Amino acid sequence: MTRSDEILSTFQDIGEMSLRNWRERFPDYRPLGFLSGYVPEELFHAAGFSPVFLLHGREGCGHAQAHLPGFTCWVVRSALDRALSGELSALAGVAFAHTCDAVQALADLWPRVVPNPPALYVAMPHHLAAPAARPYLLAELQRLRERLEQITDRALSDEALRESIALHNRTRALVRQLYEVADRLPAPALHTALQAAFLMPKEVYNPLMADLLDTLEAHAELALAKGEDPKGSPKFLGSQHHHRPRLFVVGPELADPTLYQVIADAGGRVVGDLLDLGQRYFARAVGETGGPLEALAEHTLAMLPTPTKYHPQRRREAHLLDMVSAGEADGVIFARQKFCDPHGFDVVTLKTALDKANVPHLLVELEQTPHIGQMRTRVEAFLEMIGA
C-alpha cells in the first residue's frame, strides 16, 4: 500500500465512522456538529471545539419521520434521525445557519425534540451585498461569540480567533491544491479527501493532506519522468480509457460518493465542482489582518452565494461558466438531492446558461440509497454522448 493509498484509506474510514466513535478516535478534541455552509467554523474552533459537518448517513432509525414531512430532504431527515437515535450525544452542540427552509425548520424543531446536543443558530442575511448585511452579520457573530463564552465559561479572545483562522486557512489552501491535481486523482479520492475535511479536527487533517499532496505530486513527477502525461496517463489512473472526459459536479453540500465511483467506472473524472461544501467553500482565505470577527463576516459575505442567497456581482451561472471554461470541462453533472428545492430551482438557471454556451449537462437525482443501475446507465450514456 502506497502512502497516498494509506492516507486515502484513513479518510475513507473516517467517512464511514459513526459519530459515536468520534471521541475515541480523536480523544484530544471536542466535536461540535454543524449543518450549513455558512456556519463560521473558526469561531467554534476558537471556543475549543472541532466542527464536524453532519454529512448524511446511510442508516437511520426512522424516528425523524414523526417530526418532518415526507418531502424533507435526506440531509435534514438523517441529521434529526441520528440525533434521535443518540448518535450525536457526544457532540457539544449542533450549529445551524440558514441555507434553506428545511435547515431552518430543523433548527427551530431541534430544541423541542432533541434533548441533547443543544442547538446554536447563526442568522444569515440573504442579500449579501445589501448595506445592512455586514453590520447584521457582524452583530450576529458577536452574539454567537458571547453565547460561546457563556457555554465555555471563558473569554474567546481575538488572539485565539486569529489562530483558528490561520489553521482553517491552511486547510483551505490544501484543499485548493487538491483541486489543482483533481484530474490526476484515482477514482473517488477527491470526494474522500474533501469529505474528511469536514469530519476531522483540522489539526489532524492538515498534515495528512499535506502528506497526500506531496505523494501525489511525486507520482505525477514520476509519470513525467517516464514520458507519460500525468494528466491523462491511463496507467497512473488505473483505467483503460485513453480520453477521460473532464466533468464538473454541481449540487448541494457534497454529492454522494457513489456518483464519483460511477463517474470513474464509466471512464470520466471530476475536475471541479459547484457544491455548497466544495470548491466554493475553500476558494478564498479569510483575511488575517484587522479584526478577526470582521474578517470572518467579510469572508462569509464574499463567498460565492448558495442558491438561497443573492449577490448582484456574484452570479452562480457566470461563475459556473468561468469554472467550466477554466477547467476545460467536457460536461456538467447536476447531482440534485431529492426534495432540495433551492438547488432544484438553481438547476434551471444553470442549465439555461450551459445550454447557451453549448456545454452538455446531465441531471442525476440522489436519494437516501442511490439507484446505482440507473445512475450508471445515465452517466455512461452521457459520456458516450459527449464522445468518450
Place this chain on the structure above:
Amino acid sequence: MHYAGVDVGAITAKAALLDDNELVASAVIAAGYNRVEAAREVLAQALQQVGLAREDIARLVATGYGRVQVPNADRTVTEITCHGRGSHWLCPDVRTVIDIGGQDSKGIAVNGVGKVVDFVMNDKCAAGTGRFLEVMAHALEEDLARFAELSLSAQRRVAISSTCTVFAESEVVTHIAAGAPKAAIIAGIHEAIAARVASMVSHIPVREVVMLTGGVARNGGVARMLEERLERTILVLPEAQITGAIGAALFARDG
C-alpha cells in the same frame, strides 16, 4: 463476417445478428432471474436460426440494464446510445426515439448520423413503463395483446390520475367497483402511460421523425395515445423491440 448485439433488459433479453450488410437473425426471450443464462440462450437462439455457432461471431456488444452480465462481450454500450444508433439504421430520418422498456422509459434525441445529442430517462418509478402495463393487465385479467386491443376499441376513457403504479392499481380497483366498462378502464391506463411519457419526452426537443422502440411499442394503444399527446405521427417498426440489440450489433460491426 457476423456481428452480434445482445440487449438484456429488465423483462426480456434480445439478440440481433448482422452480417456486413443486413440483419440476418434476431431473438427475444424472457430475461428471468439468471441474466447470464438469458444472454447465452437468446444469442444461441438467434445463431440457430441461421445455422451459425458462437465462434462465427467476430464481435459482440452488450447493452441494456444487464449489459455487464453478458458473457464474453467485447464491450458494453448503454441502451440509450444503442437505441439511437439502431433506430437511425432502421430509418435515417429519425430525430426522436421514445424507448419504453420493462423498467425504464427514455426519450432520445438523435442527429443525422444516429448520434445521441440529448436524452431523458424516467425516475426510479414503474409508471410509464412496460411493468405498469403488466401489473394493470394482471389486475384486469387480460393478456397483454388483448389489453392493447381493448384500449383501442374503447368508447370512452376513465381518468387515471395517479402517477404511481401502486396507487394507480388501487384507482383501477375503485373504477372496477364503480362498474366502469373494462375497455374504458384499459383505455384510461394507456392514456396515463402516454401522458407520463409525453411529459418526460417534452424535456428534449421532440422533432420528427419520432420512432417508438422497446417492448411497449408492440402495444398499439400506447403508440396511438402518444400520437394524440404529442400531436405527431409515431413510427413503429416490426424491429421495435430489438432496436437496442441492432444498435449494439452495429457497434460490434464498427469494431
